[in-house]
Amino acid sequence: MPAPIPESVKSKVIEMWFLGYSRDSAASANGISNGAVTNIIREREDAIGRDVMRGLRELGVLLKREGLSPAQCAIGFRIMKIFVDQGVDEEAAEHFISDTYKECNRLGITPNNVITHIEDLVKFLKEENVRLPEIQQYIDRKTIQKNELENGIEQLNNTVVTLAEKKSELEKSCDMISGQIRKLEHEMKSYIIFKQELENYGISMTYDIPKLASTVKTIAQYGHDPQRILGEFQSMQYRTN
Secondary structure, three states, X not given: OXXXXXXXXXXXXXXXXXXXXXXXXXXXXXXXXXXXXXXXXXXXXXXXXXXXHHHHHHHHHHHHHHOOOHHHHXXXXXXXXXXXXXXXXXXXXXXXXXXXXXXXXXXXXXXXXXXXXHHHHHHHHHHHOOOHHHHHHHHHHHHHHHHHHHHHHHHHHHHHHHHHHHHHHHHHHHHHHHHHHHHHHHHHHHHHHHHHHHHHOOOOOOOHHHHHHHHHHXXXXXXXXXXXXXXXXXXXXXXXX
């Protein structure tokens, strides 16, 4: 009589059967005959029903084809159940999860930093006293404020340019006035020296210069002709005598 097959071997055979392995593969992997594998499968069918066994095997084959473990399948089932409980149909939930995963990959968001981002978002909402549905309105307000600040900065920059131009014009005016002052100072200095020289010869700027100017004017009337001037001078002396 053959020795009884250990329960651990039976469990391994059933597991391989559920994952879609053939009887030959299960027998070879566990060191038993094909008939023993058939008996183990039949024993389990009698316990839970042939239809259930067939359904579990089909599920196992599908999981194997998709590269999923039963644990991963259970997690997916729980996630889908959450969406269904919220009134989201399975197809829409699948698209949502797939699109979200792809977008997270594109943005470099990993499961580890998702929590960090959520914490930052919660902190931001609390500090700014903003509710989650009001974020877009908050962004719009901040955008308007940013544009106003940029316009203000542009106006200030224009004012700075205008003031710089006025400053340059004032500096040119100051330079021109300084030049005029230096010219006047030079002329004043020359006048003082000239006046002093005349006074050294007993000529008064107040009384004698007008007479000199009148004399020069008279000389000009005679065309600056020395003979005519001398003749007129002699005539005047004759009349005086």
